[in-house]
Amino acid sequence: QILANQIAAGEVVERPASVVKELLENSIDAGSTKIDIIIEESGLKKIQVIDNGEGIASDDVLNAFKRHATSKIHNREDLFRIRSLGFRGEALPSIASVSEVTLETSTGEEGSYLFLSGGVVKEHKAHSLRKGTSITVENIFFNTPARLKYVKTLQTELANIGDVVNRLAMSHPDISFSLTNDGHRMLRTLGSGDLKQAIAGVYGVNTAKKMIEVSGDDLDFKLTGYVSLPEVTRASRNYISLIINGRYIKNFILNKAIVSGYGSKLMVGRFPIAVLSIQMDPLLVDVNVHPTKQEVRLSKEKELITLIETSIAKALGEEIL
Ligand code: ADP
Numbered sequence: 154q155i156l157a158n159q160i161a162a163g164e165v166v167e168r169p170a171s172v173v174k175e176l177l178e179n180s181i182d183a184g185s186t187k188i189d190i191i192i193e194e195s196g197l198k199k200i201q202v203i204d205n206g207e208g209i210a211s212d213d214v215l216n217a218f219k220r221h222a223t224s225k226i227h228n229r230e231d232l233f234r235i236r237s238l239g240f241r242g243e244a245l246p247s248i249a250s251v252s253e254v255t256l257e258t259s260t261g262e263e264g265s266y267l268f269l270s271g272g273v274v275k276e277h278k279a280h281s282l283r284k285g286t287s288i289t290v291e292n293i294f295f296n297t298p299a300r301l302k303y304v305k306t307l308q309t310e311l312a313n314i315g316d317v318v319n320r321l322a323m324s325h326p327d328i329s330f331s332l333t334n335d336g337h338r339m340l341r342t343l344g345s346g347d348l349k350q351a352i353a354g355v356y357g358v359n360t361a362k363k364m365i366e367v368s369g370d371d372l373d374f375k376l377t378g379y380v381s382l383p384e385v386t387r388a389s390r391n392y393i394s395l396i397i398n399g400r401y402i403k404n405f406i407l408n409k410a411i412v413s414g415y416g417s418k419l420m421v422g423r424f425p426i427a428v429l430s431i432q433m434d435p436l437l438v439d440v441n442v443h444p445t446k447q448e449v450r451l452s453k454e455k456e457l458i459t460l461i462e463t464s465i466a467k468a469l470g471e472e473i474l
């Protein structure tokens with residue numbers, strides 16, 4: 154069982170940033186409105202995620218660390234209409250198998266404390282706490298030295314974590330996020346529900362001021378979001394964020410559609426800052442492509458490309474006139 158979890162961990166837990174992502178998605182799925190992320194040494198020493206979500210009932214605490222023990226899929230129908238972020242029931246057991254995990258959780262009525270090392274439960278007791286969950290992951294990969302080799306410099310790992318938190322914060326403007334590394338606050342969003350305010354929390358108020366609203370819809374898609382004015386650019390595509398049905402995704406072709414919406418207004422080798430949120434029937438998007446669930450397959454991709462290009466061109470045209 155532990156070996157199987159470590160193997161699964163190879164897919165789910167590549168680096169500290171993947172742990173942050175999985176923990177945050179669980180906190181979001183638990184209905185949290187406030188999520189604090191406290192890390193030390195870029196997550197290699199410690200990653201703690203504290204939320205105010207629904208908590209885990211005492212009877213379910215051990216189950217949460219068993220493979221495929223997801224509470225989120227009840228039948229086949231659910232699998233095709235995935236709305237929650239996590240659904241494989243793989244993350245917690247995988248993370249626990251390659252680190253030391255402390256869980257403190259409370260439903261408001263009952264609470265639990267659990268400590269696991271290398272996936273083995275070392276301590277389990279009742280615990281009182283206000284409603285919510287805190288999961289602390291320490292000494293990641295302490296028992297899988299081969300995996301430690303893939304960890305890059307502290308700076309790179311921190312940048313990866315920042316990226317994950319930024320994107321989740323922008324896909325959930327209704328949730329307040331904060332990220333602290335070695336005592337330094339790196340990000341804070343207010344959770345007001347306003348996307349522009351979330352963008353300001355991530356990229357700064359001055360950048361947010363130079364972003365304009367984009368919207369558009371057709372039969373299948375509804376698009377909203379913000380893109381930067383053509384003079385506000387970056388040297389990489391990394392500042393383009395796509396959110397489909399509330400889930401942050403990666404899609405090279407849609408990124409290209411965003412850039413092409415600018416026509417000839419961008420300098421060569423420069424890319425806009427963009428945060429686009431697209432609503433569609435969940436049946437049109439297949440999220441079950443990869444365990445980390447970022448790559449998606451879309452039906453009607455051509456229609457969506459056209460909608461993105463024209464909506465951006467229109468927003469920029471109106472702004473420039
Ligand atoms: P999945 O998210 O795919 O269901 P995970 O391994 O990530 O699987 O989590 C296992 C289960 O633990 C979840 O289904 C959920 O019931 C519970 N859980 C994990 N984190 C939290 C949290 N922060 N708040 C409430 N429940 C949680």
Ligand code: MG
Nearest residue numbers: 179239240244
């Ligand atoms: Mg999960």
